[in-house]
Amino acid sequence: MPHDAYRKIEAGTITIRVLREDDLPDVLNIECQGYSFPWSESVFRGCFRPDYRLWALDMGDRLSGYAVVAYMAGEAHLLNLCVAAGQRRSGAGRHLLRHLVAESARDGMSQVLLEVRDSNASALDLYVSEGFSVIGRRPGYYPGGQEREDALVMALPVDGRSSAPAPP
Template identity: 55%
Template sequence: MPYPEAYQKVLNADLLIRPLVPEDVPAVLDVERQGYSHPWSESVFLDCFKDNYRVWGACHGGDLVGYAVLAYIVDEAHLLNICVHPRARGEGVGRYLLRYVLATAAHEGMSQLLLEVRVSNHAAIGLYQDEGFREIGLRPGYYPAANGREDARVMMRALGE
């Protein structure tokens, strides 16, 4: 399956975006556990290596510094998880990875990308808005939180425009 030319080598602080494989899951779990208060389990990540999923990693100097997990359903991409290692935050890794998955999803024929984001995650919401996402709904109690549950904003961006 052909990918955009950006797949070959990207020049964002020598960041390389590549498809991840099940053998990358230990490194993904390390980033996940440092990045989230309620991390996904190993079995959830392993379940994402199916034909209708895309699991991308952002690597710098051979080290995994971020990843994104998408599900493709008919002509719609759903960003299920995106995380950047705390040491690499604020360096543009998340923005570059998001732009990469948007371009790849469009290249693969997806018409839009949907995502959920915690209502308290103002940095991510700002990034998504900067990249053309708009809020289309709210999912009450979607995320686990320290004191119960937290709502999610549902955001969408059309692709190929």
């Protein structure tokens, strides 16, 4: 199924849909709120390709989060997931994560991989609570102030042959 043919998921005031290039001004605003070293517009533009899945999370009529996932060698690699500052700890990030995991399974991926800053306790808590486990460490992976910061590599096996649960 072509990426743009994926269905739109709605749950209450949350809608998950395919991210569009015209969403980039809002994406960049959220990105700058969420990260000390945000991705540039050109990095985001480079993600609009057939082997990537880009998801937008709308709350009401406003873009409130996004996820960027690369499909490589039968694995889904979550490259970026960010929720607007005012929507953090609302369950929006969990909803978006569950959606991309379910879609990865439907697309036949064997697992979802990600890197997370060792110091990002809230993201680590989310990923562990959703079944991800630490499978490695990448020393100096993330830029930091005076020194670079390690990333924990996490994985969640998914069975693309069965029907994955839909987000709640």
